[in-house]
Amino acid sequence: MEYPVGVSQAEFVRVMLIQGAIGGVVLALIAFLLSRFVSDVAGRTLLATVLFAAAGAYFGFAFNPNVPPLWLLIELLQVVAYGVLGLYGWRGSPYWLALGYALHPLWDVGVHYLGPGSSFAPLSYAMFCLSFDWVAAAYIFIAYRWLGLASRPTPSLAR
Secondary structure (H helix, E strand, C coil): CCCCCCCCHHHHHHHHHHHHHHHHHHHHHHHHHHHHHCCHHHHHHHHHHHHHHHHHHHHHHCCCCCCCHHHHHHHHHHHHHHHHHHHHHHHCCHHHHHHHHHHHHHHHHHHHCCCHHHHCCCHHHHHHHHHHHHHHHHHHHHHHHCCCHHHCCCCCCCC
């Protein structure tokens, strides 16, 4: 992979990790506000949708004439797996969402940074997702475990 002129791999990775963490904080803030002031399911819908999209991006990266067709199947299977975790977390326990976000970086780093998927997935995406996903997982765990987000009543707009 080539990096911008004058930027080392270490500096590039550091910047992507910081940007991913900032993105994760923004997602957590929006999800919290939706859960608190609209409904818990609205916040979880956002979290599940973003998890599905993050996994789906790798499926999209595999649509490349230089990538063996087997990779499409592999990436489709991981989209289905994270999609299932997202659906369970959407309407069931939020900890399924936390699990999906906690596991996704293992796919990012193990398959698309260190492994054979690095030949077609951008390094920037894998590094961004590493910190983004773990911030999102931490938010879900903290918000539902210690802040009792799901147990709060949804404010009524009717008077």
